Amino acid sequence: MSPPPLHVLTEAEKNELLLAQHEMIERLVARISELESLVGTPRKTSRNSHIPPSKDDFGKRGGKGGKPKAGKRPPREGKHRPLTETPDKTERIMAANCCHCGTDISSQAQHCRHRYDHIDLPPIRPIVTRIELFGARCGGCGRRYRAAAPAGMEPGTPFGPGIRSLLAYLHHSHHVSFERLSRIAAELFGLTISQGAIANAFRRMEAGMTAATKAITDKLLTAKIIASDETSTRTNGIAHWQWVFLSKDAVLHKIAPRRARSVAEEVLGGHQPDVWVSDRYAGQQELGKEHQVCLAHVLRDVQYAIDCGDTAFAPKVRDHLRWAIRIGKRRSSLKDTTLAAYAAKADNLLTRLVQMPVAHPAGRVLLKQIKAWRSKFFIFLTNRNVPATNNISEREIRPSVVFPKVTNGFRSDWGAQIHAGYRSVTGTARLSGKSALVAIRELVDGRFMVA
Incomplete structure (x- = not known):
């Protein structure tokens, strides 16, 4: 609804309307300034920030899912499924007639010309054990008695540990929902189990x-x-x-x-x-x-500074961190003295890098971050068991x-x-x-x- 004409408003209403319009104009100017500051900055992706890969635009800007690279794919070594070491059953089939001329060859000696595995699953059905506990009245004390239930088959839930384990495995490892678990149990195993029974089976695991x-x-x-x-x-x-x-x-x-x-x-x-x-x-x-901070996270921030246009400071930091990570991957083959020398070199070079003048705004932001965290970059070069990321x-x-x-x-x-x-x-x-x-x-x- 549009505001009423100014000539029908009182002086106080006019002042209130002008004040509201002034505040709205200030908000719009601030928003325009914010948007203008973003013009020309690179888009943040999983390569240069902590945004997960699922937020990237697949198929755009040459990313994953885009057009395949031109050129023929290099040949690959052929693979085949290895034979099972311990087959459950072996069938030896002898030829009765020649496949070319039909001659009877059943009496000739033959040897294996081809061997392969045929693999299948039998119908999967639950094993149902009916438990009948007998008892009577004691001839000595006159009280009723009943046989004890077998271990692992006590009264209560009818579903055994194999079923409960499989339900938990499918739900938590393979993300199968309760509704789909109920369908899988019925259609694949012939087992009727409700979603409520599945929830109760999981609750029994709580202790x-x-x-x-x-x-x-x-x-x-x-x-x-x-x-x-x-x-x-x-x-x-x-x-x-x-x-x-x-x-x-x-x-x-x-x-x-x-x-x-x-x-x-x-x-x-x-x-x-x-x-x-x-x-x-x-x-x-x-x-x-x-x-030890994660150097993979640091490298993403470095990459963002490079994407913003810093061609002096950020590339040198990137190359230095990558060199340090490569040294870390060789730790098992390095002597303690050699590794200590590499650690000192890594720290000294980083010290020189953070002392260099930085002109680009993105580079200055990166420099501030590195100065705040630099003492936590190279712990993995002084302790062989510490990962770099x-x-x-x-x-x-x-x-x-x-x-x-x-x-x-x-x-x-x-x-x-x-x-x-x-x-x-x-x-x-x-x-x-x-x-x-x-x-x-x-x-x-x-x-x-x-x-």
Whole structure:
């Protein structure tokens, strides 16, 4: 609705209207200035910022999904499926007639001319065991008695550990929703199970998950090097954060309603590792005696400065960090004295770089960032067990980023905690060579142990 004509307004109403228009003009001028400042700056992508690759425009600007490069694809070595070492059954088929002229050759000696495997699955059906507990009235005391239920088949849920383990594996490892789990059970296994029964099966794992998580936490707190990362998730429609903490022997996931530093401090419980590995988020700082920041994140910021037009400072920083990372990959073949010399060289060269004059605005922003973090760049050159990037944490947390996109997130607090416990158990088991299905079956059976 347009405002009334000025001649019908009182003096006070005119002043109020002019004031509102003046405020609106100021907001529009500020917005125009903001948009003008963005003109000419490069678009932020996963290559030059912390934006995930899913936000990139696939197929544009020569990125992934675009037109394939011209030229013939180089030839590749042929591959074939190896034969099974221990086949369940072997069928030896003798020729009865010559395939060329039809002569009877059944009496001739023959040898194997071709060998291959035919692989198939039998119909998968659940094994149903009817339990009948007999009893009567005692002739001695006159009281009724009944036989004890067999171990592992007590009254209650009719679904055994194999079914519960498979349901958890398909849901948390392969992101199969409750509705699809119910369909898979009916159509693939001939098993009728409702979504509510699936939820109840997961809730029964809560006590075992809690005990396993406690053992994993105790193992984590013995580590000298801990890497960590966090990502957003949703529980009951409310924003939460999923944290992951890793050592060489343990993986711990935790879903909390906040991203604050206090979450990590609660997990550590006063323990301070020798080295903490993470990105540069403030809540991840000063949790270890030393801190190795993720150089992959730093290189993205460097790349953004280059994309903005800095051709002097940022390229030199990029080349220096890449050189240091290459040295880190050769650590196992280097002597201690050689590695110490490389560490000193890396630090000295970075010192010279941050002392050089920087003219480009993007380069000055990058210089300020590097000065703030430079003492945390090359810890991996002084400690062979420290990674140069936080890629291990990002790989570990990636499935949990995909999970809510497929299953629409968590609808209860206990569901989120079950997922965090599942990821902790299976992630820790993977470090000792166990598959996720084996690990969760051991948990359901009460046999899960942290190596």
